Amino acid sequence: MYIDSHCHLDRVDLKHFDDSFEQLMQSVKEHQVERMLCVSINLEDYPSMRALAEDYPQVDFSVGVHPSDAKEHRAKKDQLIQLASDKRVLAIGETGLDYYYSKESLNQQQASFREHIQVARQLNKPLIVHTRDARDDTIEILRDEKANECGGVLHCFTESWEMAAQALELGFYISFSGIVTFKNAQDLRDVAQQVPADRFLIETDSPYLAPVPHRGKKNNPGWVGHVAECLAQVRGVSVDEIARQSSDNYRRLFCR
Numbered sequence: 522m523y524i525d526s527h528c529h530l531d532r533v534d535l536k537h538f539d540d541s542f543e544q545l546m547q548s549v550k551e552h553q554v555e556r557m558l559c560v561s562i563n564l565e566d567y568p569s570m571r572a573l574a575e576d577y578p579q580v581d582f583s584v585g586v587h588p589s590d591a592k593e594h595r596a597k598k599d600q601l602i603q604l605a606s607d608k609r610v611l612a613i614g615e616t617g618l619d620y621y622y623s624k625e626s627l628n629q630q631q632a633s634f635r636e637h638i639q640v641a642r643q644l645n646k647p648l649i650v651h652t653r654d655a656r657d658d659t660i661e662i663l664r665d666e667k668a669n670e671c672g673g674v675l676h677c678f679t680e681s682w683e684m685a686a687q688a689l690e691l692g693f694y695i696s697f698s699g700i701v702t703f704k705n706a707q708d709l710r711d712v713a714q715q716v717p718a719d720r721f722l723i724e725t726d727s728p729y730l731a732p733v734p735h736r737g738k739k740n741n742p743g744w745v746g747h748v749a750e751c752l753a754q755v756r757g758v759s760v761d762e763i764a765r766q767s768s769d770n771y772r773r774l775f776c777r
Contacts, residue, residue: 523749523764524771525549525557525742526696527615527649527676527724530580531570534728534739545741546577552743555579555768558775560615560649560676562587563594567604581775582607583649585614591633592626601640611775613641614649615676618662621654631662638666641673647774648673650693656684663691674774677726682712689720694774696722699732699740702751710755718756722774723748723767 530545538544549557558581559574561567567584574580584604586596605613616637618630641648650673652659663669674694678685685695695716701709713721723745725732731740732747749763756763 522553522555522768523723523745524768525554525725525727525745526674526722526767526771527560527698528557528727528742529562529570529729530557530559530727530742531566531573532728533741537739537741542573546579549741549743552746553764554742554745556581556771557742558583558611558771560612561585562615563590564596564600564604565594571607580609581611582609583612583614584610585616585637585649586633587615588617588619588626588630588633588651589623592623592629595629595633596636598636598640601637602644605640605644605646610646612647612649612673613637613644613671614673615651616648617651618655618659619651619653620658624654631658634662635666638663638668638671641671642667645671645777647671647777650675651677652680652684656680660684660687660691663688663693668693672774674722676722676724677730678712679709681708682715685712685716689717694720694722694770696724697748697752698724698726699730699736699744699748701755702733702747703736704733710751713752714755718766719770719773721752721767722770723752723763
């Protein structure tokens with residue numbers, strides 16, 4: 522059984538499931554996915570996201586503002602704290618820095634990132650960190666704000682082993698998405714081979730980044746097994762072992 526540690530269920534294309542969220546959930550179950558973390562990207566959409574999966578106890582939630590939304594959807598700390606008091610909210614984020622798509626909002630991103638870390642420390646909930654083309658600043662802010670006290674995960678990791686090692690030193694986990702299955706992602710597979718067995722997660726980032734053999738299609742949590750299969754090959758262990766390790770790691774990080 523798998524756990525998808527990062528998905529956006531409110532954005533999955535339901536037309537492939539007869540426009541039925543229930544059918545999506547049934548399909549996910551048939552693909553041996555026992556649990557998933559539905560991740561917030563802004564607070565305006567959070568209530569509808571939360572309501573969509575309210576009746577599905579296998580769905581956990583996070584609350585936060587994606588760095589690309591930080592300029593227009595700045596979160597207030599008291600609002601984050603209030604929403605995160607929900608017992609089904611297991612994490613703060615996704616937050617972080619994205620200098621690839623949103624470098625013009627650098628100052629807003631950094632301020633938002635720091636505030637999310639402060640809330641995570643206050644509530645003792647882990648962070649979900651998005652980072653792209655911002656290696657040095659991401660690590661620097663995590664260190665400055667003592668993010669090691671709350672921990673978290675660098676999700677959909679695509680950066681270098683050097684950055685992964687720095688994050689691991691801070692107590693963070695590294696999560697791999699469908700990108701690790703792509704033909705041109707050998708450098709990332711090399712990183713995946715080196716991450717300790719007790720510090721990696723698997724995810725889909727649905728509806729984005731569908732893994733091979735579904736690359737180019739709309740992603741869904743049922744395909745997280747393809748990420749596990751790739752990691753099993755890379756790490757020289759069974760798929761069952763990857764499923765067990767990543768699920769144990771999820772529970773250790775998020776189920777405090």
